[in-house]
Amino acid sequence: MTNQTDRRARHSVSLLHAHLVFVTKYRRKVFTDAMLTYCETTMREVCDDLGAELVEFNGEANHAHLLVAYPPTLAISTLVQRLKGRTAYAVRREYTGV
Numbered sequence: 001m002t003n004q005t006d007r008r009a010r011h012s013v014s015l016l017h018a019h020l021v022f023v024t025k026y027r028r029k030v031f032t033d034a035m036l037t038y039c040e041t042t043m044r045e046v047c048d049d050l051g052a053e054l055v056e057f058n059g060e061a062n063h064a065h066l067l068v069a070y071p072p073t074l075a076i077s078t079l080v081q082r083l084k085g086r087t088a089y090a091v092r093r094e095y096t097g098v
Contacts, residue, residue, distance in 0.1 A: 007071055
């Protein structure tokens with residue numbers, strides 16, 4: 001884990017983290033190592049777009065763990081919606097038929 005510093009705004013100091021777990025439907029083992037690597041790069045791009053940081057990423061054949069540091073102006077629901085939506089679209093487009 002990287003050394004995190006506080007996010008300082010004009011009237012606040014914060015350091016927010018979210019531990020997210022994305023699970024496949026019925027816990028089916030569908031993720032390969034290549035798919036997890038592709039998911040990680042896609043999720044890093046999404047976090048950069050939203051001003052968040054993907055601190056850690058780890059996954060297995062049926063789920064993926066993320067540790068995300070996010071600013072207080074970003075709602076967790078928006079973060080999860082963007083992460084899940086863009087990653088699912090990108091993985092389906094890249095690995096159709098696998």
